[in-house]
Structures are given as C-alpha cells and as structure tokens.
Amino acid sequence: MAARRNNPSGIVPTIQNIVSTVDLDCVLDLNHIALHSRNSEFFPKRFSAVIMRIKDPKTTALIFASGKMVCTGAKTEAQSKLAARKFARIIQKLGFPAKFRDFRIQNIVASCDVQFTIRLEKFACTSHGAFSTYEPELFPGLIYRMKQPKLVLLIFVSGNVVIAGAKKRDDFYTAFDNIYPVLAEFKK
Amino acid sequence: MGDAFCSDCKRQTEVVFDHSAGDTVCSECGLVLESHSIDETSEWRTFANESGDNDPVRVGGPTNPLLADGGLSTVIAKPNGGSGEFLSSSLGRWQNRGSNPDRGLILAFKTIATMSDRLGLVATIKDRANEIYKRVEDQKSSRGRNQDALLAACLYIACRQEDKPRTVKEICSVANGATKKEIGRAKEYIVKQLGLETGQSVEMGTIHAGDFMRRFCSNLGMNNQAVKAAQEAVQKSEEFDIRRSPISIAAAVIYIITQLSEEKKPSLKDISGATGVAEGTIRNSYKDLYPHVLKIIPSWFAKEEDLKNLCSP
Secondary structure (H helix, E strand, O other): OOOOOOOOOOOOOEEEEEEEEEEOOOOOOHHHHHHOOOOEEOOOOOOOEEEEEEOOOOEEEEEEOOOEEEEEEEOOHHHHHHHHHHHHHHHHHOOOOOOOEEEEEEEEEEEEEOOOOEOHHHHHHOHHHHOEEOOOOOOOOEEEEEOOOOEEEEEOOOOEEEEEEEOOHHHHHHHHHHHHHHHHHOEO | OEEEEEOOOOEEEEEEEEOOOOEEEEOOOOOEEEOOOOOOOOOOOOOOOOOOOOOOOOOOOOOOOOOOOOOOOOOOOOOOOOOOHHHHHHHHHHHHHOOOOOHHHHHHHHHHHHHHHHHOOOHHHHHHHHHHHHHHHHOHHHOOOOHHHHHHHHHHHHHHHOOOOOOHHHHHHHOOOOOHHHHHHHHHHHHHHHHHHHOOOOOOOOOOHHHHHHHHHHHHOOOHHHHHHHHHHHHHHOOOOOOOOHHHHHHHHHHHHHHHOOOOOOOHHHHHHHHOOOHHHHHHHHHHHHHHHHHHOOOOOOOHHHHHHOOOO
16 A cells, blocks of 8 residues: 655654454354463453463454454554464464454554644534534543544644544545644644 | 403503403493403412422412423322321322323433532523433433433533533532443433434533633632632633643632632632542642743732742642
8 A cells, every 4th residue: 555645744643553353263162262372361250252462463362252353452454464363373273273254454543743732622613513522521632523534533732633443544544634734723 | 551442432442451350441431341360370479498288379380391291190199197098099009000101201300400409500401401301312212321320411411501511520419329421421422312313403612611710719708809810810821721621720720819819718628629629630730820820810919929929839
C-alpha cells in the first residue's frame, strides 16, 4: 500500500494497536491448551477463553473453545497476521487440527499530535456539534463520531488525537485529513 | 369586564362579571345575561405544612398529558384506621392488580419528583425530566437498564436543557444508588435515543464554570462583592490554557477569592463539601491557576499586595 503523505501539515498518525480475528476451524479443549503451554492463563469462572501471550511480535490472543481467536497488540497489519499465524502454530503443535481461515482486521487504533492546543468548547458548539460529545465532567476529551469513514476520534485540549474504529490504514488517513483543517480553525 | 351582546339594549355593551353571585350583568341596563356560572378557581387554599387527614379538597391534581388517560382514573385509598379491614384492603388489592398501563410511568414520575424536591428544582425542570423519561420509555429498548441511573440522567439532561446545569455529583447525591459512571452512561444512552427518535435535535450546551458560581458561592455564604468578583474571575480564566474540569476551576477560584476577602474564610474542606470537588483537586487546580492569578482576579476586589500575600502552592 503506497504511503500517502498528502496532508499539508505533514503529520501522519501512528498506529498503536491492531485487533484482528481468525477462525481456526476446529473445536478446542481449553483446559488442555492451558495445561500444556507456558504462556497462557485460563480462569473459566472469570472469562471463558484462554489468554495467551507471545514475545515477538508482542501480542496477546484470546482463544475460544469454538476455535475462534482474537489477536491484539500488534503495531502493523503484517505483524498482526504473523502473530496470528504463530498462535495458530502453537495450537497445531498442541495437537489440534488448526487452520487459518478468515483472517480479518477488526479495529485499528492510531494516535497523533497536531502540535497546537484546541478549543474544545467552541468545537462542540458549531456545526460539528452534531457529531461531537464533550462532557468535561465525564471525560476530558471530545468524542467525535465521524460518519464517513465511520470511526471515532478522541480530541484532547493538548492537541493529541486518537483515532479508533478503522478497518484499513486508508480510513484513518482520510479521517485525519478531514479533521485537520477543522481543528486548525479552533486553534487556541 | 368584557363586551357582549345585550338582548335588551340590542347592541354590544360593556359587561361586568360579578364573582360573588356568579352573574354576568350588562352595565347599561342591568340585565343579567348569564347566571350560575361555575367558578373554576380552586375551592380551598393548600399550605405546605397541612397534613392530609382533614384535607377538604374534593378535586385531584392537574391533568398530566404524559399519562395515557390524563391521569383521570380513580384509586381506592387505604383507610388509616383499622375499620372494615377485610373489605377495603381487598378492594385496594383488586384495584392495584391491574389494568393501568401507566404504573411504571407514575412510579418513575414520583421518583423524579422526589429527586427534584431534594435539589430544590422548579417545576419546569421536573416536567421536562418527565417528558424526557416518557420519550425514552416509548422506545422499548430501555428495559434492562438501571432505572435509578436512567431517571437521574433524565433530570440531569432536563437541568442542562433549561440552562441551569447541575453537576453530576449533585445529581448523584439525590439519586439513590446510582454512581457517576452509571449516570454518565445513561445520559449518553438517552441522548442517543432522543437523537434517533427526532433526528438530532438534542441541544445541550457545554457547561461553563460560571453556571455554577452563584450556587456554590451562596452555599458557602459569600457576600455579594465576593460573588461578583468570583464570576468575573471565572470569565477571565477561560482565556487561559488551564486543563482542568470547569467545576475544579470554579472551586479553585472560590478558594482564591475567599482567601483574599477579610471575612471568615471557609476551609478547603468546606469548599470541597459545597462544590463536590476533592481537596487534592482544588489544591492542584490552585497550582494551575496561581501563575495567572494577577490577570484573573479583578483589580477592584483585591490589590496587588494582597495577591502577593496569597500562599504559594
């Protein structure tokens, strides 16, 4: 994917976390997995999945008895896929016929800093107020729910912006391109 | 006093309404046009401290358009003696078994009324909260929600919409059992529901410290000068880059103003009680405000030396 740097400010959001899911396509015995692997924890009363961690890439997986797996903590899409494959390999080695079906990235979280302070109260009062929620008592950041692309941005007074809910890298690049000029209007 | 057509004078004449006799009388010829008119004002005056034992009022309360039938139904009351126990209590039971679809609504309205009473809110806010609750209830998706939190959030939104916001902590104090987090979640939920229903017409401005100034100051018994100074100070402080919740800024400004005035100074604990802000937070907000204190406090209230005397955080 060609990197797009068409934002006039030259600021590009950096990915902090990627959540992906994959179907291993076989029923799993969670007790067996928990007993025979070092890096996993399983407390059925608390949560009905095995929580397994690997060091490289530094990721965590939730493995369910149905064979579905959620992989979190990767910093790039390639790393997320690699980590999911590593987890699947571990399950294979433990004796289950694991496959790698439907790998899908569900959520990408990215953050960036626009380098200036922002007037959040003014922002919430304008025409963008329909999409924004700003409750200083409840949360110090303004929650902006963008419709196109459909994701959520958390905008803080310091100028830090967190973008969550993207399924592709392009989505949050577009979102940031959309929001940057608006934020520049409300520079303090 | 009005104009009506008098049949004797055969023209429009000025007509006098005599309240004591209930007659409408033509002022020119004295002909009684209408008699025995029904007086629609209330028969008895009601006072707050009167008990319900020998209440002579024969009519119920005002009609409520939010309820299904306007609240017109009759309810069999429980007697407060022990007379005829069997008959009257079983009648009461049969009555309540039933068919009124509004029972949940009436209970909710009662809870909202209790909460707004405790906060001392006017009837406008209470009615608005009732309306909001009814609109949310109409969409059946609110079943599994914490009722207390939902009602508290209705009241919170009603206060905001009437431009008399109350802090979530204040609402918390009268809502039984609901935590700040639950009320916050319920509030988001209600806003979303109302947005879905009416296509984004929910209007609520952001809160500012100035909205709460008057109330906090009067809770602490500050004099007028101090209150005015505090309000001005808060206005000015909005220009500076202070990253604190508006309530905390308000509390810190009150602290500064009271430290500057000559009268009895409320301690941090008193301010914390009146505003709901923790003492540590007031101290930290004071630290943030201290660099700007010269520009924020109005000059007619305190001179520079007094400001220098302010304890450094």
